[in-house]
Amino acid sequence: MTTKVKSPKQSFTIMNELVLPNDTNTLNNLMEGRLLHWMDIAAAISAQKHCNKIVVTASVDNVSFQQPIKLGDVITIEAKVTRAFNTSVEVRLDVWAENIPSGSRSKSNEAYYTFVALDQSGKTVPVPQLLPESKEETELFEGALRRRQLRLILSGKMQPNDALELKALFTKD
DSSP states (O other): OOOOEEOGGGGOEEEEEEOOGGGBOTTSBBOHHHHHHHHHHHHHHHHHHHHSSEEEEEEEOOOEEOSOOBTTOEEEEEEEEEEEOSSEEEEEEEEEEEETTTTEEEEEEEEEEEEEEEOTTSOBOOOOEEOOOSHHHHHHHHHHHHHHHHHHHHTTSSOGGGOHHHHHHHOOO
16 A cells, blocks of 8 residues: 655644633633643644544653743644654644733743544554655654654664664764
């Protein structure tokens, strides 16, 4: 069976949420768990667009919180697939917080999520390959292999000596 090739723009997803009182802590800042929930949904939609299959979250990389998100802010989550492997895809997310009355908008978070594609019986299935089209997409695509190797090392599924892409960053020939 020939696997279809897709571009990152075919998986591009934008999700908006309004930060309401039930989403905040006692300081009126968005609770991180709520944001992670929204990010997981946006990333899953992006992964499903690429795979045309059911997907499940396999891993979440370090999520950096650059500044608090306030009650009343509008959150925009942008997600797109950065690389496809055999049965999994990596999705990059960028999170923006916007205060509409003041007109201010700032980047709040970024992260990488990994999803595995499944068939109706829960077995992994091959995913379409990804063909980057821009310089930025190519850089994300190339970096995905290093990020994948790091994930596999941290989860105990790969030995550090086998991570050739990562080793190349630290050794000089």
